[in-house]
Amino acid sequence: MKLDAIIARSRKFVQPYRVTNGKHFSLTRFAPDDIGPFKKHGKDEAAALLDEGVEALSALQELLYASDTWSVLLVFQAMDAAGKDSAIKHVMSGVNPQGCQVFSFKAPSSEELDHDFLWRCAKRLPERGRIGIFNRSYYEELLVVRVHKELLQRQHLPQRLVTEHIWKQRFQDVAGFERHLARSGVLVLKFFLNVSKEEQKKRFLERLDRPEKNWKFSDADLRERARWSSYMKAYQEAISHTAARHAPWFVVPADHKWFTRLIVAAAIIDAMGSLGLAYPTLGRSQTQMLAKAKRDLQNG
Numbered sequence: 001m002k003l004d005a006i007i008a009r010s011r012k013f014v015q016p017y018r019v020t021n022g023k024h025f026s027l028t029r030f031a032p033d034d035i036g037p038f039k040k041h042g043k044d045e046a047a048a049l050l051d052e053g054v055e056a057l058s059a060l061q062e063l064l065y066a067s068d069t070w071s072v073l074l075v076f077q078a079m080d081a082a083g084k085d086s087a088i089k090h091v092m093s094g095v096n097p098q099g100c101q102v103f104s105f106k107a108p109s110s111e112e113l114d115h116d117f118l119w120r121c122a123k124r125l126p127e128r129g130r131i132g133i134f135n136r137s138y139y140e141e142l143l144v145v146r147v148h149k150e151l152l153q154r155q156h157l158p159q160r161l162v163t164e165h166i167w168k169q170r171f172q173d174v175a176g177f178e179r180h181l182a183r184s185g186v187l188v189l190k191f192f193l194n195v196s197k198e199e200q201k202k203r204f205l206e207r208l209d210r211p212e213k214n215w216k217f218s219d220a221d222l223r224e225r226a227r228w229s230s231y232m233k234a235y236q237e238a239i240s241h242t243a244a245r246h247a248p249w250f251v252v253p254a255d256h257k258w259f260t261r262l263i264v265a266a267a268i269i270d271a272m273g274s275l276g277l278a279y280p281t282l283g284r285s286q287t288q289m290l291a292k293a294k295r296d297l298q299n300g
């Protein structure tokens with residue numbers, strides 16, 4: 001299938017999950033077990049489409065790299081076991097590792113806590129021509145830190161700045177940061193992998209039951225699970241305050257991993273396909289130089 005056709009198809013797939021304006025956004029309207037146009041057993045069909053998508057991404061990444069103007073920032077946020085790692089692994093499987101970087105943001109170090117909350121992420125932004133993936137991000141400051149307000153105390157902020165307005169101010173700061181990035185040529189795409197509480201339970205039980213998956217389980221996971229509704233409220237607010245045309249959110253159904261991957265791939269293909277990427281064309285003197293080099297090589 002031609003790249004243009006894959007881009008057009010991706011646009012159609014992803015449309016129901018894209019949020020570009022938070023005004024009327026309601027997370028409850030997005031079903032975690034949605035599988036779009038597929039039937040329950042559409043897994044094989046979806047896998048074939050994903051293969052094409054992975055190839056398309058590889059072609060788009062080469063164009064991105066060659067044109068060296070835009071960069072792409074993919075932000076992944078989710079509850080535990082929603083499938084961030086596997087979505088990243090599958091969707092980027094065809095991409096040249098030289099043009100791609102992944103950072104996982106864990107609880108901040110003491111050095112990081114001595115800076116503003118965007119600092120550690122700003123240091124990891126992708127250069128022009130590259131794709132950067134944030135596995136968790138500055139959004140944790142509106143999510144885990146909001147759910148566990150005691151974390152705010154560890155940030156050494158001047159007390160007079162910690163007021164009831166702090167969350168509103170952080171929404172503004174994040175939105176402003178992303179606007180700045182967009183204006184500087186960073187394509188910002190944000191993914192919330194929307195898993196249901198029931199499916200998370202199933203996946204946790206699997207992690208406990210299967211020895212090769214035990215390492216993935218941490219008892220902190222259960223503590224966070226107990227705060228499910230606070231997290232959903234925090235996601236609702238974070239998304240509604242930061243969704244923008246230049247930095248859209250994608251609320252991706254995550255109860256079926258095969259569907260998650262397809263939608264994530266489609267979102268990236270659609271957005272990169274809209275950048276008007278093209279291989280650089282050569283000027284006259286460069287074309288002449290190449291012709292001369294060819295002659296020299298042939299005669300040498």
Ligand code: ATP
Pocket residue numbers: 080081085104105106107108135136137140141144145151216218
């Ligand atoms: P996995 O799928 O392997 O569990 P993970 O992304 O959950 O991957 P963990 O090491 O389990 O990785 O968890 C990282 C933890 O760091 C999360 O609980 C997250 O909320 C926390 N974290 C990330 N950023 C911040 C932050 N700015 N402040 C406080 N905690 C943070």
Ligand code: MG
Pocket residue numbers: 080218221
């Ligand atoms: Mg975890």
